[in-house]
Amino acid sequence: MAQEQKQKxxxxxxxxxxxxxxxxxxxxxxxxxxxxxxxxxxxxxDEVLEENAEEFVKNYVQRGGE
Amino acid sequence: xxxxxxxxxxxxxxxTVRNDRDxxxxxxxxxxxxxxxxxxxxxxxWDYDQENxxxxxxxxxxxxxxxxxxxxxxxxRNKTLVNGARYYVDHAHPEYSCPExxxxxxxxxxxxxxxxxxEKSRIEANGLLPEGAQMLIYKNNSDQKGNSYGSHENxxxxxRTSFKQIxxxxxxxxxxxxxxxxxxxxxxxxxxxxxxxxLSQRADFFETEVALDTMVKRPIINTRxxxxxxxxxxxRLHVIVGDANMTxxxxxxxxxxxxLVLSMIEDGIIKPSFALRDPVRxxxxxxxxxxCKREIHLETGKRLTAVQLQREYCELATRYVTQSSDLDxxxxxxxxxxxxxxxxxxxxxxxxxxxxDWVAKKAMIEGFxxxxxxxxxxxxxxxxxxxxxxxxxxxxxxxxLERQGRVKRLVSDEEIDDAVYEPPExxxxxxxxxxxxxxxxxxxxxNWDSISFGIGDExxxxxxxxxxxxxxxxxxxxxxxxxxxxxxxxxxxxA
Numbered sequence: 001m002a003q004e005q006k007q008k009x010x011x012x013x014x015x016x017x018x019x020x021x022x023x024x025x026x027x028x029x030x031x032x033x034x035x036x037x038x039x040x041x042x043x044x045x046d047e048v049l050e051e052n053a054e055e056f057v058k059n060y061v062q063r064g065g066e
Numbered sequence: 067x068x069x070x071x072x073x074x075x076x077x078x079x080x081x082t083v084r085n086d087r088d089x090x091x092x093x094x095x096x097x098x099x100x101x102x103x104x105x106x107x108x109x110x111x112w113d114y115d116q117e118n119x120x121x122x123x124x125x126x127x128x129x130x131x132x133x134x135x136x137x138x139x140x141x142x143r144n145k146t147l148v149n150g151a152r153y154y155v156d157h158a159h160p161e162y163s164c165p166e167x168x169x170x171x172x173x174x175x176x177x178x179x180x181x182x183x184x185e186k187s188r189i190e191a192n193g194l195l196p197e198g199a200q201m202l203i204y205k206n207n208s209d210q211k212g213n214s215y216g217s218h219e220n221x222x223x224x225x226r227t228s229f230k231q232i233x234x235x236x237x238x239x240x241x242x243x244x245x246x247x248x249x250x251x252x253x254x255x256x257x258x259x260x261x262x263x264x265l266s267q268r269a270d271f272f273e274t275e276v277a278l279d280t281m282v283k284r285p286i287i288n289t290r291x292x293x294x295x296x297x298x299x300x301x302r303l304h305v306i307v308g309d310a311n312m313t314x315x316x317x318x319x320x321x322x323x324x325x326l327v328l329s330m331i332e333d334g335i336i337k338p339s340f341a342l343r344d345p346v347r348x349x350x351x352x353x354x355x356x357x358c359k360r361e362i363h364l365e366t367g368k369r370l371t372a373v374q375l376q377r378e379y380c381e382l383a384t385r386y387v388t389q390s391s392d393l394d395x396x397x398x399x400x401x402x403x404x405x406x407x408x409x410x411x412x413x414x415x416x417x418x419x420x421x422x423d424w425v426a427k428k429a430m431i432e433g434f435x436x437x438x439x440x441x442x443x444x445x446x447x448x449x450x451x452x453x454x455x456x457x458x459x460x461x462x463x464x465x466x467l468e469r470q471g472r473v474k475r476l477v478s479d480e481e482i483d484d485a486v487y488e489p490p491e492x493x494x495x496x497x498x499x500x501x502x503x504x505x506x507x508x509x510x511x512x513n514w515d516s517i518s519f520g521i522g523d524e525x526x527x528x529x530x531x532x533x534x535x536x537x538x539x540x541x542x543x544x545x546x547x548x549x550x551x552x553x554x555x556x557x558x559x560x561a
Contacts, residue, residue, distance in 0.1 A: 038433035044470070045434060048461050050453060054445040057210065060452060063091060063158035065078045065215030066280035066306065 068329035069300075070394075072222040072493060072534045073321055074166050075177050077310055078159040078215040079184055080204035080455070083195065091158035094191075094201060096142055098160050101190035102183060104148055104487075106506035111137065112144035112154065113511035113518065113528075116294075122278050123229045123291035123301065146512040148503040149487055150495030151176070153183060159215050160184065160203070165495030166514075166534050169394040170322035172490055174314050175477050179485035181205060185457045186486075205310045206455035207267035210448060212255045214271045216280060217310035221325055222534055223301040225293075227332045232303065233276055233287055235331045238340035238364075239324075239379055240286050240307050241349045242372035244269060245358055245415075246407050247320035249309035250424030252431070252442060252451040254354070261354045262442035263431070265424045267309045269353030275345050280306050286345055294514035296532040303328065307349075312455065312464040314476040315421040319407065322400030326383040329393075336382060340375055341365040356428060358411050373411045380404045420473050427454050430463065497537030500546055501555075508552035519552040527556050 050056045081098065083089040114135075120128045135143065143155040150165030162180035167173050188203050195201060208214045223232070248265030258270040277285035290304045305324070311317045330336050342348050343363040351360055352372040361369040370378075384401045387393060410417040418425040431450050440446055456462035459469075467473045489499030494515075501517055502509060510520035511528075518528035531537050549555035 038429075039437065041430065041467075041470070041472070042434050042437045044466055045430070045450070045463065048453075048463070048466060049446070050449060050461075053449040057445050057448045057452060059084075060080070060082055060204075060209050061211060062080050062082075062209040062213045062215060064213045064281055065157050065159045066218075 068332035069224045071325035074164050074220050076163040076218040078161045084200045086199040095155040095160045098191045102187035108506040109141045110509050111511035113513040116513040121291040123289040148499050150489035150499035166493040167490045168492050169396045170318050171396040173321045174317045175481050175485045178482045203457045204455040219305040221303045235336045241345050242375045245372045248424040250427035264353045266353040269349045313473050316423045377408045491539035494531045494537035496539050497542050505552040521553045
């Protein structure tokens with residue numbers, strides 16, 4: 001059983017090694033989509049992130065616990 | 067035959083009050099915990115008589131003073147909830163100990179219910195603060211300045227399994243499980259090697275292999291021998307090496323995989339020794355390697371990556387689950403996820419961006435850095451790390467990912483909301499929670515393994531609950547239905 005799992009080809013690395021035209025295009029598209037998604041996320045983060053980061057982080061001091 | 071892995075977690079939260087020059091963590095914690103209201107308003111003691119945090123699993127009693135607060139302080143700092151949980155002030159942190167559950171899926175539900183209870187009380191507490199002040203709560207383990215607070219797991223174990231056995235097979239597992247159970251952290255602390263980002267919030271703080279301490283010279287394996295159950299039969303393994311996790315899959319796999327390894331240790335089926343040459347050093351090396359490629363030294367001279375070591379445990383566990391018919395069905399999901407996660411970690415950890423805390427956090431921060439042109443040293447990046455753990459649904463960055471469907475869920479919001487008020491039905495937490503709901507005015511004191519009643523002028527009656535799997539709904543619903551008050555309950559119990 002363990003052997004089988006080890007031999008299972010992985011989609012990702014297969015694509016990379018045989019980076020022919022189609023595969024590369026697919027990857028580029030995927031990369032683009034990821035970038036768009038990340039942009040959207042960063043926009044949302046901008047809306048909620050606390051202001052004065054330096055001050056905020058500096059003021060967060062805890063006593064050790066447990 | 068391994069005994070059922072009854073489990074629970076204790077999460078200490080970070081707390082701060084913004085715009086309050088006189089911020090005092092302890093009084094803020096007391097305010098927070100007392101701002102949480104359930105239907106009843108009874109003043110119930112936490113029963114410290116039963117506690118013994120200085121007993122060492124290696125067979126001795128450590129000298130030291132046991133903490134026993136006076137009655138007023140006790141009531142102000144401890145709340146036992148109708149869902150069977152304990153919500154209290156531990157040193158300078160609010161802490162939520164979830165009720166005992168029987169499987170990792172229920173654990174996710176009840177740990178998440180804890181977050182909602184903290185958030186509810188935070189909102190209430192804010193109403194009592196001076197204008198402009200605002201209380202904030204973080205489910206993390208460090209203030210990025212060298213102060214750490216814990217997130218502990220507990221697992222019921224068979225007393226017959228020697229502690230030595232446990233240590234031998236658990237150490238390599240604990241050093242390496244952070245590849246999927248780490249909550250991620252920007253930078254390093256506690257004089258550890260500098261780094262940009264590491265897998266675990268806690269790894270920098272472990273300084274010794276095995277010991278009783280939890281606050282200084284923290285050990286990878288904690289020896290506290292306080293079973294909160296029949297001590298002839300059980301141990302409670304008190305795990306202090308984990309992170310406070312946010313994503314449901316991380317919590318599920320953390321507790322599920324650990325429970326399986328403990329069951330396998332009890333059944334004596336982990337034969338190979340993966341003993342590490344230097345666990346304290348290795349735990350930091352693994353944490354400081356987000357590529358998950360670094361090899362660590364085994365005592366045999368062999369070198370393996372943390373992921374390879376996890377694969378070894380995972381393969382044993384997969385076989386074990388196939389052969390054990392009486393395990394909770396959720397363990398099938400545990401091994402499936404575990405295998406998949408190990409494969410992804412070997413290929414590219416970033417594949418786990420929607421499941422594993424540290425990966426989700428790292429991807430989010432890197433996306434932000436790229437767009438803003440800032441680096442790991444920027445205070446905005448440190449803020450992202452902190453705010454990932456903020457409990458406010460509208461501000462917390464984990465909750466932002468959740469809202470946007472960027473992280474996988476394993477349980478429903480309804481299940482979590484129910485667990486705020488309903489105890490698990492299949493452990494003694496059911497009896498505890500129901501007694502608090504039905505007879506709160508007559509409950510005098512509570513501990514994990516007992517509940518005592520003050521009925522009129524009679525002496526206090528303590529009911530022991532030494533068996534974590536008794537006092538379930540199936541066991542006690544008839545009894546509770548036929549007992550209209552605690553006096554009747556006690557009488558019916560004697561009958």
